[in-house]
Amino acid sequence: MKIVVVGLGYVGLSNAVLLAQHNEVIGVDISQERVDALNVRKSPIIDAELSEYLAEKDLNLSASIDLKASLTGADYVIVSTPTNYDEKTNFFDTSLVEAVIAQVIESEPSACIVVKSTIPVGFIEDVSERLNANAMIFSPEFLREGKALFDNLHPSRIIVGEKSERAELFAKLLAQGAIKSDIDLLFTGAREAEAIKLFSNTYLAMRVAFFNELDSYALAGDMNSREIIDGVSLDPRIGDHYNNPSFGYGGYCLPKDTKQLLANYDAVPQNMIRAIVDANSTRKSFLADEIIKRHPKIVGVYRLAMKAGSDNFRQSSVRGIMQRIKAKGIEVVVYEPGLKEPCVFNSRVETDLSAFKDSVDIILANRMASDLEDVSEKVFTRDLFHEN
16 A cells, blocks of 8 residues: 655654555655755654664655655545644644645545545535545554554554445554554544544543542642542542643643533533533642642743653643743743753753752753752642652
């Protein structure tokens, strides 16, 4: 098969590498830097398995910024471009996805388009009708930042939003590249697949919000949060996973997917989905107040990424805490060694770790790191289990 993957972020790049083990794959991106890195077998994002496979595996993989030329002869085109949440319209901005779909229909109309970008419920049916696309399906992704290829090699399930031969073939292509065997395959309607993605991420956000609110209660009442969480989590119906408190759910998916699901509920009564969205803001306000009560003059933020092993700080929840602290006139300094800009989110960037530690009164760390052990008395973190 010839497969074109458009958009080389976590989703696109991990799928490209997975499928290039047994198929001809061309990755397309607007970033020349990402394209050049992929063509010399370097991963443009932090992901251990991606780096390993690019360096060591025999992959039929190339990259280009020329979408039109790349589409010639394609059997499948995977669309994995960003769909950021638009606060003005209360909906995903799907313009990039639709532009790619239109180009595929024009250049290679016989190709099957597989959308892997997160989209609102009803998108596939709507765009298929508007753009007269006769071969377009949605296949949701369930990947972790920094573990994208690992999760594709060991998938929890493969879901394709169509019941057809082309859907079954695509699922088999994904399974063929995986290490895990006996993968659960589920073929659904288009809207059902779109809903699965949004409800899955909203459930994860709900779990994060629940343990964060438990932690807020313990912190306010001077109780040992870990002891409470350990006791709750020993119930096998609850389990001891995804229970580590944080500054809030962040990253690229959970904040926008919960808001999109809430928007999809516009004509359906609900209480819980709104509460999940609101809980994240409440958590940031509570933690900001806890920090402000300590009367620091300068607050340091140790890394903007939400988790260890990630270089992505889009929608980082610590940003909301920073804004609330700065509104009280407290200076905020960010430690990000890889940033070239002198400021980020209107805060000064420090790239020297020793200078960073010396210059601040409190250090905010969403996840504790060995770098901070020598100044642990300065660190404010809710990381109880030292895991993501």
